[in-house]
Amino acid sequence: MRNAGVYITNHLNKTIELPVAPSEMTIKKTTDDKKETVVKLGEVNRIGDNKLIDFSINVIIPIDIKHCHYLTAKNTLSNGNKYISFLNNIYKSKKPCRVVLTTTSISVRATLNFEYGFKDGYAKEYACTLTFTEFKKFKAKKLKTTGKKKKVAKKGKSRKKPSHKKSRGSKVKINNKKHKNVTGRIVGKRGGTGVGSVANNIKVGNGKSAMRKKISQ
Numbered sequence: 001m002r003n004a005g006v007y008i009t010n011h012l013n014k015t016i017e018l019p020v021a022p023s024e025m026t027i028k029k030t031t032d033d034k035k036e037t038v039v040k041l042g043e044v045n046r047i048g049d050n051k052l053i054d055f056s057i058n059v060i061i062p063i064d065i066k067h068c069h070y071l072t073a074k075n076t077l078s079n080g081n082k083y084i085s086f087l088n089n090i091y092k093s094k095k096p097c098r099v100v101l102t103t104t105s106i107s108v109r110a111t112l113n114f115e116y117g118f119k120d121g122y123a124k125e126y127a128c129t130l131t132f133t134e135f136k137k138f139k140a141k142k143l144k145t146t147g148k149k150k151k152v153a154k155k156g157k158s159r160k161k162p163s164h165k166k167s168r169g170s171k172v173k174i175n176n177k178k179h180k181n182v183t184g185r186i187v188g189k190r191g192g193t194g195v196g197s198v199a200n201n202i203k204v205g206n207g208k209s210a211m212r213k214k215i216s217q
Contacts, residue, residue: 003021003072004021004022004025004101004102004103004104005017005018005021005072005073005101005102005103006018006021006022006057006059006099006100006101007099007100007101007102008086008087008090008097008098008099008100008112009097009098009100010086010089010090010093010095010097011090011093011095011096011097014086016077016083016086017073017074017075017076018057018059018061018073018083019061019062019065019068019071019072019073019076019077019080019083020059020060020061020062020070020071020072020073021059021072021073022057022058022059023058024058025055025056025057025101026055026056027053027055027106028053028054028055029050029051029053030050030051031047031048031049031050031051032048032049032050032051033045033046033047033048034046034048052133052134052135052136053108053110053133053134054131054132054133054134055131055132056129056130056131056132057129057130057132058127058128058129059128059130060125060126060127060128061080061083061084061116061125061126061128062080062124062125062126063079063080063081063123063124063125063126064079064080064124065077065078065079065080066078080125080126083126084116084126084128087112087114087128087130090112091112091113091114096109096110096111096135097109097110097111097112098110099132108132108134109134109135110132110133110134110135111132111133111135112130112131112132113130113131113133114128114129114130114131115128115129116128116129
């Protein structure tokens with residue numbers, strides 16, 4: 001009976017075959033299904049996308065490879081500690097490895113977690129559990145937004161009040177002299193060049209025209 005060999009390749013493209021083939025191995029494939037309740041139909045199952053493949057292998061790694069009579073691999077490392085070192089380097093690298101099972105179509109790129117020790121007090125071989133989780137490479141893609149940025153008006157200097165508009169308390173010119181109007185009356189010296197002179201109409205205070213009266217000496 002031909003045993004299924006387990007080959008592991010690290011990120012540096014170095015490959016080893018486990019010295020003793022596992023007695024059994026189960027690969028689990030599942031989908032991300034969700035159960036929901038539909039009126040008058042009851043519970044239904046919505047099929048989701050494929051989940052990552054997980055599988056574990058229980059293997060024995062003899063420490064004294066040369067004098068072991070139950071090896072299944074043809075090409076082996078010199079001792080069992082070198083297998084443990086190889087597996088530990090994959091774990092510490094935080095990079096995926098590739099697992100291939102001969103006599104099957106199984107070839108999976110996966111991350112490795114493992115535990116090892118001695119079983120039943122027998123110190124001549126390591127009892128190991130290797131757990132593999134499928135690794136899928138992905139890359140985040142930056143999406144460009146189509147919306148245009150809103151333009152914000154810059155704050156400028158405040159506009160000065162137009163000089164031609166007069167209001168209560170404004171300063172006005174009478175015969176080229178500045179006078180301040182507070183109550184709406186004309187305050188200041190008499191204008192004109194002599195008796196009977198009349199000043200021009202001007203707008204003051206309340207915006208009404210005011211006519212200067214004739215002045216007699």
